[in-house]
Amino acid sequence: MKTVIIGAGLAGLSAAYHLKDNWVILEKESKVGGLAASGQSKGFTFDKTGHLLHMHNPYTKGWLIEGLLKNQMNTHARDSWIHSQNVFTRYPFQANTYGLAPKTLTECVVAFLKTRDKIRKPSADPHFHQWCLETFGRGISKHFMFPYNKKLWLIDLKKMTTEWIRNFVPIPSREEVLYGALVDQKKFFGYNASFYYPKSGGIQALPDAIAGELSGAELYLDTEISEIRWKEKRVVTATGSFSYDWLVNTSPLNLFLGRLSPKMPAALERAGKKALQSTVVYNLNLGITNPRPTPKHWVYFPENKFAFYRIGLSSNFAPNLAPPGTSCFYVEFARWAHQSFNYEKMLNHTLAALRHFGWMRPEDKVVMTHWNRIDPAYVVFTKERRAFLPQAFRFLEANNIISTGRYGAWKYSFMEEAILDGKAAAEKILKS
Ligand SMILES: Cc1cc2nc3c(=O)[nH]c(=O)nc-3n(C[C@H](O)[C@H](O)[C@H](O)COP(=O)(O)OP(=O)(O)OC[C@H]3O[C@@H](n4cnc5c(N)ncnc54)[C@H](O)[C@@H]3O)c2cc1C
Known part of the structure; x- marks a missing residue:
């Protein structure tokens, strides 16, 4: 049985690895990795914003950390922060209000404790705004959850559903919140409390290692799929076409559906247009001549x-990502695709902020700037999305198409999940 895989990101590479043979990967870029690919400029190596590897599953840990990439990874304890009201507080905000102005801190803690004393049952299907109020109370919502998430997701938080929250938003206990208001506590919360990062080469080392294990078929780079003739089980590229028994799609679902020929049933097509919204992230990678601006790994900025x-x-994850005597920042801005973005203005704005924090000293110089435009970056969680996806996947699977990975499945997920998605797709095909 022959499988065609669209995309050599982590999901596509993992699907091929687990199929073992009789697969073809078609990748539009000239290297593997997708979002987990790294770039180089002027002696710097950078990812498409920070790409830190969190491993929770014993299988992926055994295969990759203890196997393929053995001795090639460093383990780091997360050192992440929030900057608001001119103060740096530890991540997550909800458990670490120590250091904030007494009025802010009191608002946060008192309202949080009230949520724990509530007599009302939480809403069955709250929108994200409601969920924040019910889970954290008004203070934490006002000072962090609302402004930060509005900046990241762009959408009205009252239109946003909450199924993505799973392991992305830690919920502390009342003791932890109280303790974290009184003491600079160093307890770790959340799914990314520690992470792995390659000793050299950036996160590209991960997809490269998986690609190095592939045999049993062909990986075509610089090969973009332009059309999917699903009734004939054939995909079309600029240079030819490939027939399949199974198709695994890891490219963004909205673009993939747009390439179906003939189109999906009209009602599904209409629903998809409303359901599949996403944001764009503009990622500035910036090399400067201050070798150690701060020991922090990353900082969240909720304020407008x-x-x-x-x-x-x-360069705090892997010093050799920056040449000796320099350091490398990644900076992230969110926009809708239709919004304009002024690169020069945002570069100057960033430099002013780095000087303000003392991360760039008066004598420091910028030695490298590089921009990535990540589109799609975050898929937007709405009721329309939730209603549409099961119908779309039913239609596709009935036609031997599995759409998976972060954008194939149109979800919020991390690298380990993309790897497991590819494995699951392969297992489904092998069992069929
Ligand atoms: C800003 C940001 C930060 C992140 N940080 C982290 C992090 O710190 N830790 C973490 O674990 N995860 C992180 N992630 C998530 C992680 O990047 C993804 O979960 C993972 O890389 C997705 O892999 P994938 O294979 O599903 O998709 P992709 O990497 O998007 O792979 C899809 C592939 O399909 C190819 N393709 C698309 N269209 C076509 C076509 N028509 N024909 C042929 N090929 C095509 C693309 O070029 C790409 O290579 C982050 C994501 C973002 C957006």
């Missing part, structure tokens, strides 16, 4: 006076 929502320092 900063146009970016997060800044990280990749």
Whole structure:
């Protein structure tokens, strides 16, 4: 049985690895990795914003950390922060209000404790705004959850559903919140408390290692799928076409559905247009001559006076990502695709902020700037999305198409999940 895989990101590579043979991967870019690919400029290596590897599953840990990439990864304890009201507090905000102005801190803690005393049952299907109020109370919502998430997701939080929250938003206990208001606590919360990062080469080392294990068929780079003739079980590229028994799609679902020929049933097609919304992330990678601006790994910025929502320092994960005597920042801005973005203005805005924080000293110089435009970056969680996806996947699977990975399945997920998605797709095909 022959499988064609669209995309050599982590999901596509993992699907091929687990199929073992009789697969073909078609990838539009000239290297493997997708979102987990790294770039180089002027001696710097950078990812498409920070790409830190969190491993929770014993299978992936055994295969990759203890196997393929053995001795090639460093383990880091997360050192992440929030900057608001001119103060840096530890991540997550909800458990670490220590250091904030007494009025803010009191608002946060008192309202949180009230949510724990509530007599009303939580709403059955709250929108994200409601969920924040019910889970964290007004103070934490007002000072972090609302402004930060509005900046990241762009959408009205009352239109946003909450199924993505799973392991992305830690919920502390009342003792932890109280303790974290009184003490600079160093307890770790959340799914990314520690992470792995390659000792060299950036996160590209991960897809490269998986690609190095592939045999049993062909990986075509620089090969973009332009049309999917699903009735004939054939995909078309600029240079030819490939027939399949099974098709695994890991390219963005909205674009994939747009390439179906003939189109999906009209009602499904209409629903898809409303359901599949996403944001774009503009990622500035910036090399400067300050070798150690701060030991922090990354910082979240909820306030609107900063146009970016997060800044990280990749040279703090792996010093050799930056030449000796320099460091490398990644800066993230969110926009809708139709919005304009002024690169020069945002670069100057970032430099002013780095100087303000003392991360760039008066004598420091910028030695590298590089921009990535990530589109899609975050898929937007709405009721329309939730209603549409099961119908779309039923239609596709009935036609031997599995659409998976972060954008194939149109979800919010991390690298390990993409790898497991590819494995699950392969297992489904092998069992069929
Ligand atoms: C800003 C940001 C930060 C992130 N940070 C982290 C992090 O710190 N840790 C973490 O674990 N995860 C992180 N992630 C998530 C992680 O990047 C993804 O979950 C994972 O890389 C997705 O892999 P994938 O294979 O599903 O998709 P992709 O990597 O998108 O792969 C899809 C592939 O399909 C190819 N393709 C698309 N269209 C076509 C076509 N028509 N023909 C042929 N090929 C095509 C693409 O070029 C791409 O290579 C982050 C994501 C974002 C957006």
